[in-house]
Amino acid sequence: MYKAENEILTQYSALYKTYKYLLERQDNISGFYKECSPKRITFIGSGSSLSLCKSTALSAKLRLDIDTNVIAAGDLMMNFEFYENMIRNSLIIIPSRSGSTSEVLLAVKTAKQKLGLKSISICAVEHSELSKLSDVNLALPWAFDESICQTRTVTNLYTANLMLIAIITGDTYLIEEIGKAIEIGDDLLNNIMPDIKRLGEGKWENAVVLADAELEGIAEEGALAFKEICQRQSNYYHILDVRHGPMVIINEKTLVIIALTPYGRKYQEDIIYDLKAKGCTVITVGNGIEAASYGDYGVELPAFKNYAVNGIPFILVPQMLTLHKALAEGINPDRPEGLNPWIKL
The missing domain is CATH 3.40.50.10490 (Glucose-6-phosphate isomerase like protein; domain 1)
Structure with a gap:
């Protein structure tokens, strides 16, 4: 069996772990967000993570009375001056498989050095370079894809992003529905x-x-x-x-x-x-x-x-x-x- 095939077929067992992990950290996440009291949230990513940020930014905007931005890490890294006023007073949220992508690391470093922004990272690797830069890091090593193309990691990062918004907003019903989606996952996979x-x-x-x-x-x-x-x-x-x-x-x-x-x-x-x-x-x-x-x-x-x-x-x-x-x-x-x-x- 190819690694990608195994990673697709086992993604729901990984999702159970991600769901439990986020539930255990609800108080820390909500407390950190209240302490930050950001005026806006800026999501930063590259490749698959950037696509996921687009969904999460809209989820946040629909549920929070706050502006949200999505910026490609490479764009922000090279053109920080264009975006400086737009991301000022932001909380930055960065989902990443490796936590090692250069554009992401350089963009986050610049945002912290120039604007003092706080950040939450979600990585499928423990002790990554990105985690060392982040004020709060959520590590999901069970979601890491060894194959080049992301599948299991994508699903787990999407779910973790959505859980993050649910926790910040205190939306317990959204948290429950995420749990239900995970519960039906293996049966759905086998049926289709x-x-x-x-x-x-x-x-x-x-x-x-x-x-x-x-x-x-x-x-x-x-x-x-x-x-x-x-x-x-x-x-x-x-x-x-x-x-x-x-x-x-x-x-x-x-x-x-x-x-x-x-x-x-x-x-x-x-x-x-x-x-x-x-x-x-x-x-x-x-x-x-x-x-x-x-x-x-x-x-x-x-x-x-x-x-x-x-x-x-x-x-x-x-x-x-x-x-x-x-x-x-x-x-x-x-x-x-x-x-x-x-x-x-």
Whole structure:
């Protein structure tokens, strides 16, 4: 078994540990946030972590009466003067697999030296360079991916990010729903595995991932997985935005994954109908639209009140699809050529 395959299949056992770990640190996290009393929160990341920050920043903005920013670490590192006023008086939050990416370390160092900003880091490595820079570090070593492409780490960082927002806001119901999403994980994985394997081995050549609201960042990461793991062209768009240009290049060689939202269902049904008319394969993930009527296959999720929780099971679908495509094409999912696990400048 490839490392990437094992990391995908074991991500829910890792999530149990992450969930328990964050629960045990609720008082420390909430106390630190109250002590900081930031005027805004700035999320910093590179690659997959940057995509995850986009989801978490929106989750924070929707739940806190506070401004949130997302900045690519390399952009902030090189162009700090552009962003200085925007991030002043921020709490910076940095999710990272390695805690060793040069852009991240240099950006955080500059923010601390020039503006004295406080920070929370979430790393899948203990005693990382990033943890030494951070005022609060949350270490998730059980979530670390040894394969170059992130899968288990991504799901755990997304969940830890969302738990962080739930703890800061004191949203116990959100915490409970995150726990429920983790509880159903292994059963969901086992139930969908045969169909996802069949679809992953299909004749599609490129992929499109569609999602809105708090799932935009995790969906963008889902699109990135196709580029990295099975080396297929892929893109992420907001659901209705696919009509504004991208629809032109969607055809029978395209696989489309749609993260359904609980609102605007008629518009989503119409999009699925239009996509099917183009001849592509459509997979829906969410609650309420029957796959037999609208798409080629549907992954049914519980009706979570907190839409962001859908991101935890959602990311499993593109991860598994791209894994099985890679295996069917004889591509090593652990070591894509030209890609490093993290960047050292």
